[in-house]
Amino acid sequence: MLNTHYTDVAIIGGGPAGLAAALAARRAGAEHVTVLERNHELGGILQQCIHNGFGLHRFKEELTGPEYAYRFIPQVEADPKIHVYLNTMVLSLSPEKEMTAVHPVHGLINLKAKSVILAMGCRERTRGALSIPGTRPAGVYTAGTAQRFVNMDGFMPGKRVVILGSGDIGLIMARRFTMEGAKVEAVVEIMPYPAGLARNIAQCLEDFDIPLYLNSTVTKIHGKDRVEGVTISQVDDNWCPIPGTERYIPCDTLLLSVGLIPENELSQEAEVPLDPRTGGPIVDESRETLVSGIFACGNVLHVHDLVDYVSEEAEIAGEAAARYALKQTADGVVNGKNGMGGQFTIKPGDGIRYVLPQRVTQGAEVDLYMRVTQPMDAITLSLSGVTLARKRQVRPSEMLKIKLKAQHWDSLLEDGKAQGRELCLAAEPRL
Amino acid sequence: MAIDTQVGEELKRKMTCIVCPTGCQLEVQRDGDGKLSITGFQCRRGEAYAENEILNPRRVLTTTVKIRNASLPLLPVRTTEAIPKELLAEAMQVLAQVEVTAPVKTGDVILANILDTGIDVIASRDMKRVEGVA
Ligand SMILES: Cc1cc2nc3c(=O)[nH]c(=O)nc-3n(C[C@H](O)[C@H](O)[C@H](O)COP(=O)(O)OP(=O)(O)OC[C@H]3O[C@@H](n4cnc5c(N)ncnc54)[C@H](O)[C@@H]3O)c2cc1C
Ligand code: SF4
Numbered sequence: 001m002l003n004t005h006y007t008d009v010a011i012i013g014g015g016p017a018g019l020a021a022a023l024a025a026r027r028a029g030a031e032h033v034t035v036l037e038r039n040h041e042l043g044g045i046l047q048q049c050i051h052n053g054f055g056l057h058r059f060k061e062e063l064t065g066p067e068y069a070y071r072f073i074p075q076v077e078a079d080p081k082i083h084v085y086l087n088t089m090v091l092s093l094s095p096e097k098e099m100t101a102v103h104p105v106h107g108l109i110n111l112k113a114k115s116v117i118l119a120m121g122c123r124e125r126t127r128g129a130l131s132i133p134g135t136r137p138a139g140v141y142t143a144g145t146a147q148r149f150v151n152m153d154g155f156m157p158g159k160r161v162v163i164l165g166s167g168d169i170g171l172i173m174a175r176r177f178t179m180e181g182a183k184v185e186a187v188v189e190i191m192p193y194p195a196g197l198a199r200n201i202a203q204c205l206e207d208f209d210i211p212l213y214l215n216s217t218v219t220k221i222h223g224k225d226r227v228e229g230v231t232i233s234q235v236d237d238n239w240c241p242i243p244g245t246e247r248y249i250p251c252d253t254l255l256l257s258v259g260l261i262p263e264n265e266l267s268q269e270a271e272v273p274l275d276p277r278t279g280g281p282i283v284d285e286s287r288e289t290l291v292s293g294i295f296a297c298g299n300v301l302h303v304h305d306l307v308d309y310v311s312e313e314a315e316i317a318g319e320a321a322a323r324y325a326l327k328q329t330a331d332g333v334v335n336g337k338n339g340m341g342g343q344f345t346i347k348p349g350d351g352i353r354y355v356l357p358q359r360v361t362q363g364a365e366v367d368l369y370m371r372v373t374q375p376m377d378a379i380t381l382s383l384s385g386v387t388l389a390r391k392r393q394v395r396p397s398e399m400l401k402i403k404l405k406a407q408h409w410d411s412l413l414e415d416g417k418a419q420g421r422e423l424c425l426a427a428e429p430r431l
Numbered sequence: 432m433a434i435d436t437q438v439g440e441e442l443k444r445k446m447t448c449i450v451c452p453t454g455c456q457l458e459v460q461r462d463g464d465g466k467l468s469i470t471g472f473q474c475r476r477g478e479a480y481a482e483n484e485i486l487n488p489r490r491v492l493t494t495t496v497k498i499r500n501a502s503l504p505l506l507p508v509r510t511t512e513a514i515p516k517e518l519l520a521e522a523m524q525v526l527a528q529v530e531v532t533a534p535v536k537t538g539d540v541i542l543a544n545i546l547d548t549g550i551d552v553i554a555s556r557d558m559k560r561v562e563g564v565a
Contacts, residue, residue: 040502050507050555051493056451064493066507066556070537151495154504179494179523198454202447203490207516306452398452 003110007034007083008325009318010099010113012090012266015044017298018119019072020311022082024318025117030325033082034111036101038089042076043069044121045299046307048148051172053199057308068307093270095291114325117317118267118281118289118296122260122303124169134220139227143169143257150176158253162230163187164218168196168305168397170257175204184210185249188232190217190239193375195259197305197397218254219246227252260303270294277354278302284343284359285366286320287313293328295321302356302369305399309369344421346383351376351427353396360423363409370400370425378430383408384417390430446484448477457481489513493555496526496541501533501558508541509555514548522546533560 009025011018014037025033041047046054049065056062059071076082088109090101099111124142141149141157147169149155159182163170166189174184187205192215194201205212213232219241220231229250233241262280264272272281272289280301281289288295297317298310342362348355348370355370368388370381375395381388381402389402412418442461447454448471457471459481469481483489491513495505514522522545529542535558542552 047556050495050509052491052509053452062491064507064509064555067537070556151507152503152505154495154497179519197452198447198456199449199452202454203449206447207490398454 004098005034005109005111006032007111007113008032009034009115009117009321010097010111011035011117011119011318012093012099013037013044013119013121013298013300014039014042014084014086015119015121015298016046016069016072016307016310017121017300017314017317018042018044018117019069019076020314021117021119021295021297021318021321022076023072023079024315025322025325026079026081028319028322028326030322031081034113035076035082035084036088036090036099036111037084037086040087042073042084042086045144048144048151049172050151051176054307057306058311065307072311090266093266095271095294097270097293114328115293115295115321116270117314117321118264118272118294118300119298119314119317120263120266120300122262122299124256125259125261126256132218132221134222135224137221137223137225137227139223139252140221140254140256143167143173143255146253146255147173147176150180156180156182158182158227158251160185160251161253161255162218162232162249162251163255163257165189165256165258166194166196166201166212167257167259168200170255171196171200171204173255173257174210175208178208178210182253184208185251186210186232187212188216188218189214190235191215193395195257195397198395217241221254222248227254230254260299262300262303264300267294267296267300272296275354275358277348278356282358283356285316285357285361285364287317287357288320288324293321293324295324302354305397309399309401313369344418344423346423346425349424349426351379352425355425360404362413363406364404365406366404368402368404368425370402371396371398372400372427376427376429379427380430381425381427383425384412384423385415386411386417388425394427442485444485446481448472448480450476450480459485461485488516490516490519492519492522492552494523494526497530498535498558499530499532500560500562500564501535502561502564503558506531506535506541506558507555508552510545511551511553514545514550518546518548526552533558 008030014035046065046069052062054063054068088103092100097113097116124144161184218230219233222229234245272291275282281296295317297314304310353371353373372394444459460468472478493509498506535554539554540551
C-alpha cells in the first residue's frame with residue numbers, strides 16, 4: 001500500500017504558469033501548496049529561451065526567459081508552505097483529485113488535493129503529424145529541441161539549416177543558428193502570412209537577410225543517413241503543391257516549427273472536457289474546468305505567445321483554486337459555486353479562431369482572450385451584436401485581450417441578445 | 432520588410448518596430464536637409480526606435496558562454512543594453528573565448544565593457560556549483 005500525502009492545492013508543472021499559480025494560491029490563503037515538476041529545476045520552457053522579449057507588459061522591462069523565471073523562483077523557494085518536488089513526474093490524475101507521481105528518492109507517491117491546477121505547458125508538433133515524403137535521415141529536429149541543444153547542452157545540430165514553419169520558436173532559432181555561425185538557407189511557411197510575431201520576422205530574419213517563402217512547403221527530404229537537402233514547392237489555395245515550382249535547397253538540418261499542442265493526457269484521464277479549438281480544457285472565468293476543483297492555466301490551456309499573459313492567467317487560477325480548497329469541508333463537499341446557474345457559453349463566430357474562457361458567469365467583468373482566423377485591418381469585435389472593441393490591425397499570431405464590462409452585460413441582457421445562454425463573439429470588418 | 436529607396440540624402444524606409452510585441456509598421460522619410468519624419472508608431476518608444484534604426488541601429492545581444500562546475504555546460508548571458516548592430520558578430524567571437532566557473536548569480540558581470548562600448552555582458556540566470564562536474 002502506498003502512503004497517501006495530502007495537500008490543499010496541487011500544481012502539476014513548475015513553469016511560469018505553475019510558479020505564478022503557487023504564489024497566488026498562497027496570497028489567497030492556501031496553507032499547503034505542492035508543486036510537482038518533472039524537470040530538475042523550476043522555470044519550464046523559459047530556461048531554454050535565452051533571448052530577450054519577456055515581461056514587457058508585466059515588468060515594463062525586456063527580460064530574457066531565465067530572468068523572467070527568476071522573478072518568481074526565489075519567492076516560491078523561500079515560502080515554507082510551498083512544497084516543491086523536482087524530478088517528479090505526475091503519472092495519473094483522477095476526477096477525485098488523486099495523483100500518482102514518481103520521485104527519484106521516494107519512488108511512487110500518492111497525493112490527494114482539495115484542488116488541482118493543471119500547468120503542464122505544451123509540446124511541439126512533430127514530423128509524424130505532418131508526413132513529409134522522402135527518407136528518414138538524421139538531422140530533422142523540432143525547433144524547441146534544437147533550442148535546448150544549442151542553448152543548454154552546448155551542441156550545434158547542423159551547419160546549413162532550413163526551417164519549416166514560421167512560428168516564433170523557429171524564427172528565434174534562425175537568428176540563434178546564424179549568430180552561432182550556421183547558415184540558415186530559408187524559412188518556409190505554408191500560409192500566406194507568417195505564424196510568428198512581426199517583431200521576430202524583423203529582428204530574426206530581416207536583420208540577417210534570411211529569406212522567408214510564404215505559400216510554400218517542404219515536399220521532399222533528401223539524404224540517406226543524414227539530411228542532404230530538401231525540396232520546397234509553392235502551394236495553391238488548398239495547400240496542394242503546385243507542379244513545376246519545386247526548388248532544391250542543400251542543407252544538413254531541417255527544423256520544424258509547425259506549432260504547439262497543449263499537453264492534456266492527464267487532463268483527459270481526469271475526464272476534463274477539452275475544447276477542440278484550443279486543444280486545452282473548457283474553463284470559466286476562474287479557470288476552473290468542467291471537473292469541479294480542477295483548474296488550468298498557461299500553455300496547457302491554450303498556446304500563449306506572451307508569458308506575461310501566462311502569469312496573469314495563472315494568478316486567476318491560483319487564487320480560485322485556493323478559494324475552492326478553503327471552502328471545502330472535511331467530508332469533501334464544496335459549499336456554493338458550480339451551481340452553473342448563471343453561466344453563459346461564449347462561442348467563436350466569424351473571424352474568430354477561439355475565445356477563452358468558454359464559460360462566463362452572468363454579469364462578471366472578465367478579460368476575454370482570443371485569436372482571429374486571419375490577418376485583418378479595421379475590425380469591430382462584438383459579442384452577440386454588442387460592440388466590445390475596435391482594432392486597427394489584428395493577426396492570428398497575436399492574442400487579443402478585451403474586457404467584457406458591466407455595460408456590455410446591460411446591453412446583452414436588456415435587448416434579449418443573449419438567447420439561450422449562448423453568446424457569439426465575432427470580428428467584423430468596419431465599413 | 433525593410434524597403435529602402437535612397438536618392439541623394441533622401442530616404443524612405445518601411446520597418447517593423449521591435450520594441451514591443453505590437454510590432455507597429457513604421458515609415459521613415461528623410462528629406463534633402465536630413466530631417467526625419469516618422470509615421471506609424473503608437474507610442475514614443477517606436478518613434479525613437481525608428482530614428483535610431485536610421486542613425487545608429489542597435490540590438491541587445493543574448494547568447495551563452497561556457498561554464499565549469501555547473502549542472503549545465505552553458506550559462507546564458509546578455510548585454511545590459513543594446514550594442515551597435517555591426518558589432519554583433521565580433522562580440523560573439525569575443526564571448527566564444529570566455530569561460531566562467533560556477534557559482535554565478537543573475538546579473539553578475541561576465542565581461543565588462545565589451546568591445547569598448549561601455550556596455551557589460553551579464554549572467555541571465557543563477558548557476559549553482561555542482562561538485563564532481565568538470
Ligand atoms: C521557444 C519559445 C519562445 C518563446 N518566446 C517568447 C517571448 O519572446 N516572449 C514571451 O513573452 N513569451 C515567449 N514564449 C511563450 C512562453 O514562454 C510560454 O507561453 C510559457 O513558458 C508557458 O508557460 P507554462 O508554464 O504554461 O508552460 P511551460 O513553460 O512549458 O512549463 C510546463 C512545465 O510543466 C512540466 N510538466 C509537464 N508535464 C508534467 C508532468 N506530468 N509532471 C510534472 N511536470 C510536468 C514541464 O516539465 C514544464 O516545466 C516562448 C515560448 C517558446 C516555447
Ligand atoms: S511603436 Fe510603441 S506600441 Fe508600436 S511596436 Fe513600437 S513600442 Fe510597441
